[in-house]
Amino acid sequence: MRFALGIDSRARSRGAIEFASWLRQHTDDAEIVGVHVIDQRLRVSLRDDLADEVVARAQRDLDAALQDADARSVVVSAHVAFSDSPEEGLAASIGEQRIDALLLGRIAPAHAIALQRLGRVARRLVRTLPSAVVVVPPDLTREQIGAGPVLLATDGREPAVEAARFAARLAGSLGRPLLALQVTTPREYAPDFESPVQLARDPHPALDPTELKAWLTRVGCPQAQALVVEGDVVDTLFTVAARERAPVIVTGSRRLGVADRLFSSSVGTDLARLADRAVAIVPNLVPPGA
Structure with missing residues (x-):
């Protein structure tokens, strides 16, 4: 499998680098490419020699981030x-x-109290990228990654097909x-957990x-346990993930529109915001009936 590792010069990349290192250590076929995106406007506004220096400095910072995590060989x-935005640059590289x-x-670290836990770039990529996005807490270390099964969060329906295959x-x-885990809400308690719009549609x-x-x-x-x-x-997904020592939770993406997000949240986004481990959110690109 081929992975792109989005790296910036801030501490938030450290957990993703640790997870990439763990993947490389525990698989025979994982190939990982590091990417750092610079604002395109810098290249336009600076002289060529200064733009070259910006690139060289960014490359040094990228290498240093990998070196600090003992992951340069990963x-x-x-x-x-260069790109107009980090999400566009990462999407183009992918x-x-x-x-x-x-x-x-x-x-946000795993157990920190923070109003903003998932950054703008991650939120946009989860909604738009045609490949999986694996969101990792910044304080995750290789030693904390579980030795249990990969945990698939699914409802057993068509939008979850690609997540299951991934x-x-x-x-x-x-x-x-x-x-594979399906969590069901008892219907008598559903209004406490789900919005009226979600209940009507789903x-x-x-x-x-x-x-x-x-x-x-x-x-x-066919090999999956159900x-x-x-x-x-x-809450149930987190409980099972901790009990089973799952290294990663995989879930599908409903790709909610703006109106839908006003009334209900995405389970994948909630998991990515709050989990103490890696969460892979996979869009479903399979044509209906495939």
């Missing part, structure tokens, strides 16, 4: 790119290099089991483990 290359997932640091590939690459019945297992087999993940649990979705 990446096959580390380069600086498109050019056929990347499976982008590794990105989060603003989780299966990652589990296979790591040599780990795959645990009245799907919960699957039982046998049905979830059949769905997993149908989408190409588990169905009642409770609050995010």
Whole structure:
């Protein structure tokens, strides 16, 4: 699998670098490319010699960030790119290099109290990038990453197909089991956990483990273990992830529009904001019925 590692000069990248190092240590096929994006306006406004110095300084900072984390040998290359915005630059690099997932640091440490936990760049990439985005707490270390199964958070429906396949590939690459978990909200308590808009649009019945297992087999993940649990979705996922020592939680993306985000949040975004471990958010690009 090929990963792009988004690096900036601030501490928020450290956890993503640690996770990249862990991936490299625990897989035979992980290929990691480091990317740092500079604002395009600097190149336009500066003389050529000054622009060259900005690039050289950024390259030194990028190399230093990797060196500080003892991860310089982890990446096959580390380069600086100009773009109008960090998200556009990262998206362009991913498109050019056929990347499976982008590794990105989060603003807030795992257990910190903060109003803003997920940065603007991460939020936009989660909503728009056509590949997986793996959001990592800035204070995560290699030693904290669990030795258990890859945890797939799913509802067993079509928008979750690509997330299931990504989780299966990652589990296979790591040599780990795959645990698929569907969390269901008891209908009598649903208004306490879900917005009226979400309840009206999403009245799907919960699957039982046998049905979830059949769905997993149908989408190409027959090796996955299926588990169905009642409770609050995010809290239950965190509880199971901690109990099973999952190194990463994988979930699909509903790609909510602006109006939808006013009334309900994305489970993937909530997981990425709050988790004490890496969370992979995978868009579903499979045509209906595929």
